[in-house]
Amino acid sequence: MKEELIRVAGASDGKLLKSIYLSVYKGNILGALFTNMQECQSLIDLLSGKEKFAAGRICYREERVTAGAAKELFLESCMLIESSNILIENMTVHENVHVIGNKKLEFFIRQSKSEAWLKRLFAQFNIRIPVNKQVKKLTHFEKMTVALIKAYALNKAIVLLKNITVFLTRSEMDGIMNLIRQLKGKGMSFVFFETYEDFPFEYMDTLLIIRDGRTVGAFRPDELDKRKVRAVFAEKKEDKALDSISMREFEVPRTGGVALRFCDVCTDALAHVSFEVRHGEIARLLYPDYRSYEHVIALLKGERQPRSGSIYLHRKEYGKRPRAGGAPGEIGFVEENPSRNMLFYEMSVLDNISLSMARKVTGMWMKKNYLKSIMSRVENIIGREMLDRPLLMLSPQELQKVIYCKWLLYAPSVVICLKPFSTVDVQTRHVTEQMIRLLAERGIAVLIVSSNRSELELMDGVSFSI
Structure with missing residues (x-):
């Protein structure tokens, strides 16, 4: 025994x-x-x-x-x-x-x-x-x-x-x-x-x-x-409020054209990688090992350049020279375990959401009308009563909304989601799916990167393997 x-x-x-x-x-x-x-x-x-x-x-x-x-x-x-x-x-x-x-x-x-x-x-x-x-x-x-x-x-x-x-x-x-x-x-x-x-x-x-x-x-x-x-x-517990959100509150930046393209890209870990993601499209990228994952992300963040091949953002070559942090305004990232790695818990919900916009609008914090505009755009997603709350008072589902609202407001050309379902529970996963769809409806190209095929199957969209 x-x-x-x-x-x-x-x-x-x-x-x-x-x-x-x-x-x-x-x-x-x-x-x-x-x-x-x-x-x-x-x-x-x-x-x-x-x-x-x-x-x-x-x-x-x-x-x-x-x-x-x-x-x-x-x-x-x-x-x-x-x-x-x-x-x-x-x-x-x-x-x-x-x-x-x-x-x-x-x-x-x-x-x-x-x-x-x-x-x-x-x-x-x-x-x-x-x-x-x-x-x-x-x-x-x-x-x-x-x-x-x-x-x-x-x-x-x-x-x-x-x-x-x-x-x-x-x-x-x-x-x-x-x-x-x-x-x-x-x-x-x-x-x-x-x-x-x-x-x-x-x-x-x-x-x-x-x-x-x-x-x-x-x-x-x-x-x-x-x-x-x-x-x-697999029981669906979707947030019905998110289903009723209209993108009319947001100015749709671009539609239809190719936002991101890899053309025969090679590094020490990648061999002839080619794919493209269009505006308003959700694409899924399956990688075989951690080293290839690191190389793809380093290329997208501008921390590495291809040994051969090219990367294009809106037909402009990207990554010819390494640029720390990637291209501001062009590519946004939802990092792994984002509630731990992307939020400032000593700040309010509104401050966290507005941080990305501060990169776009000089002196934004002094412009009350601009902050009011942000509040009116996100209140149907998060709720006006939550905007002044500290993050510690929010549920995992509410934190996920804050994370994705940052990019919904900023509207980069592409948002890269790194293993978005790997550390979340069932309810948070469904909110994540809904927020990713809202990004696509906004006209943003979304690329989901994962090594887990079943995780990628949670979202509809074109698929690529490297």
């Missing part, structure tokens, strides 16, 4: 989570599917020891413990690995594994030759990554590999994995799961937190479904009726 490391029964955080039931067994992989990403983050915070359970029965290694004791035990025995924050970029692989905050292991490493120790550890798992290589030069797959080995070196019993599939190709995911299977054999356990579209069902030993703060089911993959699960996660 397998040892039960963690059991949580009828637990809550006093906020979003109401009745959570889960068990983590030694040497097992548990998957947790949520319809709400805020609830997902709350459970991650609890299991990683960042927060404390407010109520419920908690057992650790088959002994009941208090919520306070559980917090300390989870902090010691669990490690969180997430796609946005894996390792320290400016340090080497060896330094990342060595600087681990574990005095016993640090003492052991100091007494031996630490680099030789790490090389032997890598050899044990057939890992061929130079230990003196800087992390920023590693691929995402290599970073994930090092992070998992670091968890093993730290003697962590449980690894929490959040959104790790976002940057991994299918073959890379198979490689990561091969390493995880080896670590399972060493007694380690894993808990996956992914969105439905990215969820690696086939690798799970047990799958939890959590909805409205409650565990509604626990299944083995072969017991799961995926059609019913898909129905739960």
Whole structure:
């Protein structure tokens, strides 16, 4: 009988989570599917020891413990690995594994030759990554590999994995799961937190479904009726107010013509890439690996130039010379995890929306009539009563509206959406779809970039692969 490391029964955080039931067994992989990403983050915070359970029965290694004791035990025995924050970029692989905050292991490493120790550890798992290589030069797959080995070196019993599939190709995911299977054999356990579209069902030993703060089911993959699960996660909860928005409030800048064109573009990672996106069109770009993704984005941001071939914006060649930040007014970006990377939480909703326009209109902040015009244009999307609120008071769906309203107002020729559905829950995903359609109705060319084919299929439009 397998040892039960963690059991949580009828637990809550006093906020979003109401009745959570889960068990983590030694040497097992548990998957947790949520319809709400805020609830997902709350459970991650609890299991990683960042927060404390407010109520419920908690057992650790088959002994009941208090919520306070559980917090300390989870902090010691669990490690969180997430796609946005894996390792320290400016340090080497060896330094990342060595600087681990574990005095016993640090003492052991100091007494031996630490680099030789790490090389032997890598050899044990057939890992061929130079230990003196800087992390920023590693691929995402290599970073994930090092992070998992670091968890093993730290003697962590449980690894929490959040959104790790976002940057991994299918073959890379198979490689990561091969390493995880080896670590399972060493007694380690894993808990996956992914969105439905990215969820690696086939690798799970047990799958939890959590909805409205409650565990509604626990299944083995072969017991799961995926059609019913898909129905739960594909349920449309669109914002009806967005469906009634008219673009008559906005001046449509251009229609019909080609906004962005790649013509036989080559770099060290790209081979003869050609595609075009027209004004008012939604296009989807599927990339095969993280290196090609980095090169495409660097080209679009003006941080890299093609080795051969050309890029055109409105028939004018673009990217002949690298320009930091891209072409102001021509290309806008919705970054990965935009609620974390694109918003200023100390500012109001109106200030966040208006920031992009300040680049266009000199002295805009002093022009009250201009600010009133902005308010009148976006009030049907966001609501006038929300414009003066701080962002911390907004839901994920409302934050998503703020992010896309910035470009709806600014009206660049092209908006590049980087993995727009990879870290959002079902409700936020539907709002994102609606906002992308509004951009297209505005006459803006929209390019969605992702490595996930199922994610790209959420939106209609032309598709390209590189």
